[in-house]
Amino acid sequence: MAIDRKQLILEAAKKSFSLFGYKATTMDQVAKLANVGKGTIYTFFKSKEEILDEIVTSLIRDMKAEAENAIDPNSRFDENIHRVLIRFLEFRKSHQLTIKLFQEEREIGTKAVVDVIQRVEQAIIDYMKGIIQDAIDRGEIKECNPEITAFVMLETYVALIFDWEQHHPPLDKEEMSDLFKLYFFEGLLK
Amino acid sequence: MAIDRKQLILEAAKKSFSLFGYKATTMDQVAKLANVGKGTIYTFFKSKEEILDEIVTSLIRDMKAEAENAIDPNSRFDENIHRVLIRFLEFRKSHQLTIKLFQEEREIGTKAVVDVIQRVEQAIIDYMKGIIQDAIDRGEIKECNPEITAFVMLETYVALIFDWEQHHPPLDKEEMSDLFKLYFFEGLLK
DNA sequence: AAATGACCAAATGAACAAATTAGTCATTAC
DNA sequence: GTAATGACTAATTTGTTCATTTGGTCATTT
Structure with a gap:
C-alpha cells in the first residue's frame, strides 16, 4: 500500500506549526518535511x-x-x-x-x-x-x-x-x- | 493670580491623549494646546x-x-x-x-x-x-x-x-x- | 492519473534616507 | 534673578525602494 500523502502533509504541517507558528511556516518547508512536491499539497488542500x-x-x-x-x-x-x-x-x-x-x-x-x-x-x-x-x-x-x-x-x-x-x-x-x-x-x- | 500652567498642561495632555492616544500625542502638540513653551512642560514634569x-x-x-x-x-x-x-x-x-x-x-x-x-x-x-x-x-x-x-x-x-x-x-x-x-x-x- | 517543481504575481522585509520626536539648555522676557 | 521659552540634538520612527520570499498554478514528467 502506498504511503498516505495527505497524512504525511498534515503531520509535517502540524510539526512545523508547532515549532515555528502558522505564519512562519512556509509551504516549501511543509513540502520538504513531508517529502512531497509542493504541488502535491494542493491536490489535497486548497x-x-x-x-x-x-x-x-x-x-x-x-x-x-x-x-x-x-x-x-x-x-x-x-x-x-x-x-x-x-x-x-x-x-x-x-x-x-x-x-x-x-x-x-x-x-x-x-x-x-x-x-x-x-x-x-x-x-x-x-x-x-x-x-x-x-x-x-x-x-x-x-x-x-x-x-x-x-x-x-x-x-x-x-x-x-x-x-x-x-x-x-x-x-x-x-x-x-x-x-x-x-x-x-x-x-x-x- | 497668574494662570496655573501645570493645570493647563495636564488638561492639554488629557485632551490630546483622549483624541489621539498616548503614543500619537507629541510634546510639541501638548505645548501648543496648553499655550506654553515646550521647555515649560519639563519644569513641571520630568x-x-x-x-x-x-x-x-x-x-x-x-x-x-x-x-x-x-x-x-x-x-x-x-x-x-x-x-x-x-x-x-x-x-x-x-x-x-x-x-x-x-x-x-x-x-x-x-x-x-x-x-x-x-x-x-x-x-x-x-x-x-x-x-x-x-x-x-x-x-x-x-x-x-x-x-x-x-x-x-x-x-x-x-x-x-x-x-x-x-x-x-x-x-x-x-x-x-x-x-x-x-x-x-x-x-x-x- | 498522480506527482512534481519551475514559474509567477503578490507579499514581505532589509536597508537606507528623511522626517519626527522627547528631552536639554543657552537665551530671553519680565 | 527667575520663570518661560523654543532652537537644538540624539535617538527613534517613518517612508521608500527594491531584492527576496511566499502562496499558489500549471505544463511537464513519472
Whole structure:
C-alpha cells in the first residue's frame, strides 16, 4: 500500500506549526518535511489555511476525547465540570501546537489563527453547554442559560490560570477547585 | 493670580491623549494646546510618561468617587458590589480617555500605557477588596480571599460586558445583575 | 492519473534616507 | 534673578525602494 500523502502533509504541517507558528511556516518547508512536491499539497488542500483548519478540527476532536474521560458518572456535576475545564486548559498548556497558536494569536494576530482559536473556544463552550444542559435536565442545578454559564466558567478559569499568574503566585488545582465551588455552586451569601 | 500652567498642561495632555492616544500625542502638540513653551512642560514634569501617570492618578480618583456614590448603605452587599462594578465599567466605556487608552493597550501595547492600565485595574481591585472585606467582617458573606474574589468578579464583568458582545447580542444591566446574583451569591446548586 | 517543481504575481522585509520626536539648555522676557 | 521659552540634538520612527520570499498554478514528467 502506498504511503498516505495527505497524512504525511498534515503531520509535517502540524510539526512545523508547532515549532515555528502558522505564519512562519512556509509551504516549501511543509513540502520538504513531508517529502512531497509542493504541488502535491494542493491536490489535497486548497490553501495553507485549509491545512490549519483540518489540523485544528482534529485537535478539537482530541480535546473532546480528553475531556470525555475526565468525566466520572458517579461524581457530582460541579466536580465533573471542574475536571473538564482543567483538562481543556492543561491540554492547551501542554501541547506545543496550542501554545504556539495562542501565542501567535496574542502577539501577531494572524487572521487565520484568530479564526481558528475562536473555533477552539466555541467548541469548548459547546461541549460544556451540553454538560450543563444535562445537569439542568437532571435537576442537579438551577435553570440558567447554558451558553452564558459555559462562557463565564471558561473565562473565569482562563483568568485564574493565565491572568492571575501575571501578577500573583499561581493557584494549584486544589485551590482552583475550592474557589470554583465557592463562587459558582455554593454562592457567597451566608 | 497668574494662570496655573501645570493645570493647563495636564488638561492639554488629557485632551490630546483622549483624541489621539498616548503614543500619537507629541510634546510639541501638548505645548501648543496648553499655550506654553515646550521647555515649560519639563519644569513641571520630568517626562511624557509622568504626565500620563499624573492624569491617570486623578482618573483613578474620579473613578473611585463615582464608585463611592454607587453605594447605598441600605442595600445588600451583592447589590452594592454589582452597582460599583457597573459604574467602573460604564466609566471606562463612556470616557474618551479610557476608551483610547484601553484601545492603545490592546492594539499597540505602548509600554507606558500597559503600565497605566495595570494600575487602573489594580486600583479597582483594591477598592473592591475593601468592600468585600467589610462584607466578610459584617458577616454578610462567607470567608474568602478578598483579592481573588475581587479579581474574579472584575474579570467576569469585563468578560460579560466586553467579550460576550463580540459574538452575541449584548446583555442589559438587568440580565447582568441576575447572572451575577445567580453565579456569585446564590450559587448554581439546588 | 498522480506527482512534481519551475514559474509567477503578490507579499514581505532589509536597508537606507528623511522626517519626527522627547528631552536639554543657552537665551530671553519680565 | 527667575520663570518661560523654543532652537537644538540624539535617538527613534517613518517612508521608500527594491531584492527576496511566499502562496499558489500549471505544463511537464513519472
